[in-house]
Amino acid sequence: MTCQPRAMRDVFLEQVRKAMGGDQRLFFVSADFGSPVLDKIRADFPSRFVNVGIAEQNLINISAGLALEGYIVFAYAIAPFITMRCYEQARVSLALLSEVRPLNVNLIGVGAGYSYVVSGPTHQCYEDITLMRALPNFQLLSPADHITAENLFNHCTENQGPKYLRFDAQVLPVIYDQEVPDMEIGFYVHKKGDRICLIATGYLLHTALEVAERLSGGGEEVGVIDLFNLTNYSADQLEAALKSYTGLVSLEEGFRGRGGLDSMLFEFIARRRLQATLLNLGVEPAYRFELGPRAELHEQVGIGVQSILNSLRGFRESLPM
Amino acid sequence: MNQADLQGKTHWVWRETLAIHRRAPETRLASSLSTVEIFVALYYGGVLRFNPKDPLDEQRDRCIISKGHGSICMYPILADLGYFSSEELHRVCETGSFLGGIPDPVIPGYETVNGSLGHGLGVAAGIALALKSKGSDRSVFVIVGDGELHEGACWEALMFASHHQLDNLNLIVDNNRISMLGYTDEIVSHGNLNLRLTAFGWDCSEEVDGHDVLAVRTALMQQKDRVTDKPKVLIARTLKGRGVPGLENAPLSHIINPKPELIDELLEKTR
Structure with missing residues (x-):
């Protein structure tokens, strides 16, 4: 079995899109960050998609509010911005609040490490592992290919709590075309x-x-x-x-x-x-x-x-x- | 609750708040005295729908107390309404108590994490969006201070709420015009806050004397019922440290603790 390498975000968002049709609990929030698959989500589910604009602090707080009302939220932005611009929102409204309220918010950060190669240090991200693992209750998920990213979708919907997914911005070669790792072993x-x-x-x-x-x-x-x-x-x-x-x-x-x-x-x-x-x-x-x-x-x-x-x-x- | 009862309840909450601070001086007294009438109007004035037996009842209106540090007056209110035993009021800030110096959502009746300023409005907007999306007709109230409005995240949420026409969202600004180090007008002035919020697409109620509980109640009832396609805001003119000599409207009232004897004397005089 062989498969073409694909962008992590594309396959993950396809999973979100597929699930949104049957699962009314899913809500997608973007900080003005897109992808071709996201265009389809916007078109198919306008009532459960929201673009907060270039406003990552509000992205997190809106996501927390939606999650408090029972939605499973996917929040989407460039990796350094969804972690560092809004760090205290992630701490207070997600990590801390999830100590006493069931919350399922999944932060999708695109652009791990050097993956925005020519954009320089503002858009590259070398601090996110350190920062996000410092927050109790957060899961930090760091796939190496699109198959792993794809399989993390069910892990996200089935496990409560805040999570941070650090996705590479580039299309990386396929690693798991033979055997898919067990997401729960990590x-x-x-x-x-x-x-x-x-x-x-x-x-x-x-x-x-x-x-x-x-x-x-x-x-x-x-x-x-x-x-x-x-x-x-x-x-x-x-x-x-x-x-x-x-x-x-x-x-x-x-x-x-x-x-x-x-x-x-x-x-x-x-x-x-x-x-x-x-x-x-x-x-x-x-x-x-x-x-x-x-x-x-x-x-x-x-x-x-x-x-x-x-x-x-x-x-x-x-x-x- | 009739007018006299509402005023009586206001006086009782004011005294209880002083008494709590007398026992637990770590609590923020001045900030908690500017919000007394706001919370009395919300909880006793028929504005909010709530259920002490099931604090997270789906049918409740959501009340997000963003300026959490300035809501110690909620402790006697919640106890009085039956969210928890009144005996807890004697253990504020003590080991094992869930009533701390800054209220946390382990307290029955508190929805979210508060006191770290600038978060409540965004979370409230998310809740308001969710309620609309679910087809619920419940309302969301959120209480912020004018000092808190220096946080940029508030303005992200203000823009978001008006764009999405969250007419189920009610903001109350406790406009005591003092933050930690002095008058907000001298720190970073909001200018005409009413005009600013109107310019941000909010439906502004007429400003109200935040220490006239009947006026606050009337304004909130009218605001809640007003049909519009905008989120709504009531600016309440208040005094930090209201009714406490040396504290009321003092620029450093946030960090001044009145002497215990002064509180005893006040409690005696206002009996």
Whole structure:
């Protein structure tokens, strides 16, 4: 079975559109952000679609109000704006309020990491993992291909609470055309390795798989895990998947050492008393204005294939045999 | 409730609010004394539909108290109406009590998270949109302060509500003209707030003396019933710290705590 790669937002919004016909509880709110599929939603369901304009703070509060009245809400905007412009709205009206009221609000942020490649740091997003995982009750969902994004739709409607979906803005190659991961487990083991395991989220899963393939060509097998639910994964199963490794490597298209995937794994290793050393790889914390292909920008900040291979060389030598 | 009863209830709520603050000085007294008549009119004046036995009854009107810190006067009202026991009023801010210095939605009768300013109006607009979408004829009331209207998110919501013709949304501005550090006119003036809100597409009721409970009740009843295609707003002229010497209309009233002896004396004199 093969399938054409597609944009995460397109397949996810198609799921929303399909479900809206039969499920009157679904409501879609956009902060003046569109897509061809959204045009169809607007046309088909004018009474359950609203564009709040370029007003992300109001996007969140309107969504909270709709959710308090029982709607399952999908709120849609560019990733840095739906997380950072309205952070306190997400904290107060979603994370905090959901402590005492059932709320199902799903924030769809498009443009994870460098995916708006030529738009520069305003439209790129390297802080969202850190920020959204800091909010209790939020689930943070970070798919690496459109199949995962598609399958997250049911997870969103079936689970109460606020969620943040960080979607890549680009069409990424298909990863899960053979087997779809279990959305409730929150991660997927692509490959088992000998001493080192790469744990990646979002776009960097593609990079991790390429790194693993290069190393395999040289006779070294490293494990690869896709962590697509950064908050509500099965901790016992993740521990079991990680415990045989002495070296773990976190790979994220977000600032390194600032509370993102790497912090989550540092905490996990400490809490579960794993005997592993973690090498955390991410974007060196700085705002940069260079233009170029995404892979090249990644090399500049330490998360390109070659940069990772270089980092792994020293890391491997530092590990106990 | 007849006129005399409404006025009597207002006086009782004012005294109870003082008494709570006497026991729990962490509560914001001045802000809570500018809203007494507004809440008495809403809850005793026949304006709001509510159900203390089922606080989230689908048939209730929604009341979003955005300036939560300034609604300590709601504690005696909610207890009096049967949302919770009056004994709770003696435990405000104490360990184990659900009545804190800034009301949270763990209190029966409170709908949303309040006190972090600038959120209530947007959430209320979302609720109003949802009610219309569901075909409900219930109303939404939301209480903000004029200082709170410095928050930009309020104006996002004001634009949204008029564009969507949310005529089931009723905004009440507790216009005490003082925020934390002084008079709002001297901080960032709203100019003519009535004109501003009209320009934003709202149906503005005639401004009212916010300490005349009968006038507030009449204005809210008329506003609620008025047929229009706009969201509606009532600006209530109020005084922060109303009735407390040294506190009333003092620029720093938000952070002044009157001496306990002064409160005792006032409570004795107004018995």
